[in-house]
Amino acid sequence: MTERSWHDMGGLPAGEMDFSQHDFAxxxxxxxxxxxxxxxxxxxxxxxxxxxxxxxxxxxxxxxxxxxxxxxxxxxxxxxxxAFTPAELAEKLAQVKARGATYGEASLGASDG
Amino acid sequence: MAERVRVKDWRPRGFHLRTPWYLRGKTGVIERRLGEFGNPEQLAYGLPAEKKPLLRVRFTMREIWGDAAERPDDTLDAEIYAHWLEPVADAETTDAP
Amino acid sequence: MPHDHHDHDHGHGHGHAHHSHEGMSPSGHPYRADQDAPLTDAQALEIAVRELLVEKGIVTEAQIAEAIARMDARSPAMGAKVVARAWTDPAYKARLLADGSAAARELGADIDALKLVVVENDAATHNVIVCTLCSCYPRTLLGLPPDWYKQRAYRSRVVIEPRRVLSEFGLDLPDEVAVRVHDSTADMRYLVLPARPQGTEGWSEERLAALVDRDSMIGVAVPRLPAGDEAAAAG
Structure with missing residues (x-):
């Protein structure tokens, strides 16, 4: 019972700073x-x-x-x-993926601004 | 005189908690008291949360890192819930700022 | 390092004309051109979860759009306004250091439930903010954090070798300045109140605010006068 969780990273060795930046989609x-x-x-x-x-x-x-x-x-x-069940999610995911191969196609027109 | 506290050296595995590993067992001084906040160890699991006192504790880099400290007299402050702190008697020799 | 690469190497450029209907962000920049890239599992999940929450009456599309607009409206400019006021109004500065959230709201900041602690730099002390456990950040005051703030290099190293990390940002602190690192481990969020640069006496708040950028409020930079102003101040 002494394992350190991966996310608790203060003080661990790590590489140099990477300053690359992007805008969110x-x-x-x-x-x-x-x-x-x-x-x-x-x-x-x-x-x-x-x-x-x-x-x-x-x-x-x-x-x-x-x-x-x-x-x-x-x-x-x-x-x-x-909020919803795994089965409801699975059914919805199948519908979403059936609409098209890209984010734009898989989004309902009404929700796609 | 600043009040000394030591972070509990508990090491439960695999649970959500907000006491960093690198501060476990380290002694510092209370920088300020922040009031009471819901215990994240219960909130994380969707449970009703008890209110726990939260404190800001100041440590020297010497206390945290020992000989590996980049600059021993630099300091680090962190928020620690009271149930993760224990009092330190004045007589104990510690390295608090 | 491999994590937090947000581009998927899909090889598509930005701004394909036939996707212009998707529109621009409120900041006037185009959203990244994801519309013609293959649908990812995460994107499908986002669509599915959003539609389920709307169908069940938990949220509306309008509320989602409004939440995005509120977040897009937040930027380091609000923090800079707070800093500039503190530089010019000692009573405000005292209130800011005593209760950061209340003082930010005084200036109209839309900060939700933010519990803000403001830490002050001076000739003897330099403060720097991190969250080693995740990436806590005063996002309702400053907007979303930079990518480096969320990555392993910063989170791991700034608590053990802050001076070396700061030097990678181009900030070399004099020996006589003490470094004070703040790890945002719980319910507080932090803002550094930088030291007001020399040579800014009599400046307006607006002119002062323009000197204050995001990095100086995280504590990985300090405000500096533009080269021309610096020469004027020295002369």
């Missing part, structure tokens, strides 16, 4: 907004978001982008909060 901003709205409605907390991110492990941190990790965590927290 619309889908990433929507993930951020979903988190803000769900927590403001008391469905879960920022600690719930962090707990799932931590449980996803270091491989997710190294291979997925920030909001790719967030949408995983938001989804799991929403299922835990009873």
């Amino acid at each position: 619309l889908w990433e901003k929507r993930v951020d907004a979903l988190m803000t709205l769900a927590t403001s409605r008391g469905m879960f907390t920022v600690d719930g978001l962090r707990r799932v991110l931590e449980d996803m492990g270091p491989e997710a941190f190294e291979t997925l982008t920030y909001y790719e990790r967030w949408i995983e965590s938001v989804t799991r927290n929403l299922v835990e909060a009873g």
Whole structure:
């Protein structure tokens, strides 16, 4: 019972600073907004978001982008909060993917601004 | 005189908590008291959270890193919940700022 | 390092004309051109979760759009306004250091439930902010954090070798200045109140605010006069 969690990284060796920067895509901003709205409605907390991110492990941190990790965590927290069931999610995901091969095509026209 | 506290050296594995590993077992002084906040160790699991006192604690780099400190007299402040702190008697020799 | 590469190497350039209907962000920049890249699992999940929450009446598309607009409206300019006021109004500075959130709201900052602690740089002390456990940041005051703030190099190293990390930002602190690192481990968020540069006596708040950038409020930089002004101040 003495293992250090991967996310608790203060003081560990690491490389030089990388100053590359990017703007967020619309889908990433929507993930951020979903988190803000769900927590403001008391469905879960920022600690719930962090707990799932931590449980996803270091491989997710190294291979997925920030909001790719967030949408995983938001989804799991929403299922835990009873917002929807895994089966409802699976059915919706199948519908989304059937609409098209790109984000634009898979988005409903009404929600795509 | 500044009040000395030591961060508990507990090492539970795999749970969500907000006490950094590098400060476990380290002694510092209370910089300020912040009031009470919901315990993140319960909030993370969707549980009703008890309110816990939260404190800002100041450590010297010497205390945290020992000989590896870049500059021993530089300091680091962190927020630590009271249930992760224990009092340190004045007689104990520690390296608090 | 491999993490936090936000581009997917899909090889598409920005600004394809036939996607212009997607529109511009409120800041006037185009959103990244994801519309013609293959749908990723994360994007599909975002669409699915959003639609489920809308269908169940938990959120509306309008509320999502409004939340995005509020976040897009936040930028370091609000923090710079707070800093400039503190530089010119000693009573405001005292209130800011005593209760950062209340003082930020005084100036109209839309900061939600932010609990802000302001830490002051002076001739003897330099403060720098980090979150080693995740990437806590005063986002409702400054906008979203820079990518480097969320990455391993900064989070791991700035608590053990802050001076070396600051030098990688181009900030070499004199030996007589003490470094004070703040790890945002819990409910507070932090803002550095930089020292007002010499040679700015009599400047307006607007002119002062223009000297204050994001990095100087995180503590990885300090405000400096533009070269021309510096020469004038020295003369």
